[in-house]
């Protein structure tokens with residue numbers, strides 16, 4: 691039996707999206723990893739599932755899974771893609787996405803750009819989480835990164851070049867991060883623009899990372915390096931991030947429908 695899926699991307703950060711709103715699918719961590727495999731599977735940075743929302747006012751419950759089968763509490767680029775998909779299906783330009791990190795209101799503008807309210811950043815060590823009660827503005831690692839959670843853990847290194855990118859995997863698994871972490875390398879160009887590359891937890895280096903961009907701007911503002919509205923240039927394109935006065939972080943960027951397909955899930959390891 692064939693199962694339909696959507697293939698979408700946000701600035702080249704790509705996703706396979708399964709709609710489980712009419713019935714749950716047998717998506718085990720092993721099968722998720724097999725489906726996400728670039729050669730033996732469909733291939734994606736994250737696999738996303740949609741289920742009926744249970745939160746008041748939400749339109750859909752969204753979960754995000756990395757290619758290693760681990761689950762992420764947040765995924766900014768995929769959230770924009772799901773918001774865009776809901777709009778395509780229903781005409782609703784203001785869908786609300788329920789996620790494990792909370793409900794995220796979205797808005798699809800007439801020009802097609804999607805804004806998602808990614809909620810409030812969490813800056814306490816227990817919320818990241820870290821293994822010890824440390825100052826999250828400057829961690830005791832080479833490069834003194836800042837840490838924040840956007841519903842998923844992020845450490846941001848402020849750099850003059852991207853030579854540290856190769857250390858992403860070791861940093862992801864540093865004992866300081868009991869749940870591992872997404873590792874961002876930010877090069878601040880001026881108070882309203884930065885370049886960013888991210889080694890994603892459970893996925894490796896991606897073309898873009900929405901929650902990573904939110905984390906980088908929050909950490910840069912905390913350090914006094916950028917203003918609260920900042921453009922973030924990733925390999926796959928530019929996101930506009932605003933850490934608003936109400937403490938919510940707004941992320942605006944494109945969402946792209948690449949193709950729809952079908953797959954025989956039984957053909958993949960369970």
Ligand SMILES: N[C@H](CCC[C@H](N)C(=O)O)C(=O)O
Pocket residue numbers: 703735736756761762763764765766767768842843872890891892893896898899900901902
């Ligand atoms: N690509 C996603 C981030 C995935 C985060 C995931 N790697 C994790 O384990 O937290 C984004 O656009 O925010």
